[in-house]
Amino acid sequence: DGGRLSWAMLLHWIWRVWKWLLRFFTGQCELERLCYQKQQPYQLALKIERSLRRSRAKELHQLVEGSCTADDAVDVILRVKRVKQDSKCVPSLKSSMQIIMGVASLTKEVEQLKGQAFTKDNQHHESLLSELWDHMMPSEKLTSRVSPQWKELGFQGNDPGTDFRGMGVFGLMCLQYPGNC
Secondary structure: OOHHHHHHHHHHHHHHHHHHHHHHHOOOHHHHHHHHOOOOOHHHHHHHHHHHHHOOOOHHHHHHHOOOOOOHHHHHHHHHHHOOOOOHHHHHHHHHHHHHHHHHHHHHHHHHHHHHHOOOOOOOHHHHHHHHHHOOOOOOOOOOOHHHHHHHOOOOOOOHHHHHHOOOOHHHHHHHHHHHO
């Protein structure tokens, strides 16, 4: 719809002008202003990540993907945004980047596990499945790997390995997690 697009463009430019005015009058970039606000670390990290994703500087977009260390990310931010190395916002920025990098790393790991198909030929996968049974049904012995007993746990068929198609090994690990706590 053309009207909605026009409003979006207008709001975008108003936002850019507003940020420029704030930078001009405060002498601080958006990231510095965020760091000086009193807020919980995870809230600050979310705001910093959003700011980096919206930045016109493509270098800053890549930082949220977790492809470098938090220290390297902070160095890039300070250089691109022309913030002094001794700025009081650096510790908050560094801790936020550590949170952002940690979440990015965890997300990559989950996606990798999600994409890894469960295979009966993989001994590790089979042992995870066996441990799941032992944790969930400690008083009942599993008669065989492929058994109608698996339906008691909510699996669709006699072979639980076929139920991990969408989530891969990650699905099995999620089911197993409560039993390991």
